[in-house]
Amino acid sequence: MNKNTMSISTLLTMMVLWPSFLMAGLLEMFVFGLVDPMEMNFFGAAQDFSRTGIYTLGFFVFWAIVSCASGLTLLLAWPILKVRLGVSASNNQRASSSN
Secondary structure: OOOOOOOOHHHHHHHHHHHHHHHHHHHHHHHHHHOOOOOOOOOOEEOOHHHHEEEEEEEEHHHHHHHHHHHHHHHHHHHHHHHHHHOOOOHHHHHHHOO
């Protein structure tokens, strides 16, 4: 295998994480452009975080949610992707016989 090629699992992981990273950034700009984090209450209590802490936490929450959605899409499309990428039982047999 050429060192410039990525494995299928790395490619699929990046297909989920990179777009979800970009969308989390857009969501962060949109939500915090409309809402001041210092005026938010969490479960009826005032928050103790700094503005930067809320921005950071919000970004990672948005990234996790969009990553789950992207991962679910990939999971549902996996039967079609297996055919398109050429992943088959014969590839799995070759991998197991080489071990």
